[in-house]
Amino acid sequence: MTKINVLYTSTEGNTQSFVEKLQVVAEKNGDILEARMIGDETEYANETEPYVAVVPTYLTGGTGIGPEVTEIFTSALGDYLSFGRNNQYLKGIIGSGNRNFNVQFNLTALRYADKFNVPMLFAFELRGSIFDAEKAYNLIKPLFGE
Numbered sequence: 395m396t397k398i399n400v401l402y403t404s405t406e407g408n409t410q411s412f413v414e415k416l417q418v419v420a421e422k423n424g425d426i427l428e429a430r431m432i433g434d435e436t437e438y439a440n441e442t443e444p445y446v447a448v449v450p451t452y453l454t455g456g457t458g459i460g461p462e463v464t465e466i467f468t469s470a471l472g473d474y475l476s477f478g479r480n481n482q483y484l485k486g487i488i489g490s491g492n493r494n495f496n497v498q499f500n501l502t503a504l505r506y507a508d509k510f511n512v513p514m515l516f517a518f519e520l521r522g523s524i525f526d527a528e529k530a531y532n533l534i535k536p537l538f539g540e
Contacts, residue, residue, distance in 0.1 A: 415527035451491035
């Protein structure tokens, strides 16, 4: 049995829905997926175990690819990942977004992966499907050993 740790933020419930699918897939495979939502009210803590982060894309301004774009609603997670040495335990990023936004799809996750120098592991649209959750699970499980 493998324990998989996930930190995420969810504004409209899409990311939370995907994380719940990930939990179902992990349980089906005999593993435990512990997920914690990070938001504006979350008190900072020092992480002590490896984890992956799941982040939606909410942007404002510009075309989405220039410097004038600003991430909104996800800054609490970004600040938490930056706190203390938390980024040393971050193993990778899973991102979401809406493909209707073209180049902005998954942009927040790509930026987090670059900022924290970790791999961008997987991207899904909106709430994702159980198939997406299975693919993501198969990518993240090896990061947590056997």
